Amino acid sequence: MFDLDGTLIETASEIKDAVNDTLISFGLxxxxxxxxxxxxxxxxxxxxxxxxxxxxxxxxx
Numbered sequence: 001m002f003d004l005d006g007t008l009i010e011t012a013s014e015i016k017d018a019v020n021d022t023l024i025s026f027g028l029x030x031x032x033x034x035x036x037x038x039x040x041x042x043x044x045x046x047x048x049x050x051x052x053x054x055x056x057x058x059x060x061x
Contacts, residue, residue: 012036019051028055 020030039050
């Protein structure tokens, strides 16, 4: 069983760390826990698109 949106356990901080590790590995800035909390719940693809848009990248490329 996976709980990626905090329904059963609070995982937002770990998700933020994973998103920021990914962004930083591409030379981009990280995002806040507040932003992650807004984006959680619509799937990983949506979350990463939102993060890329937030840091100024075109997530459609």
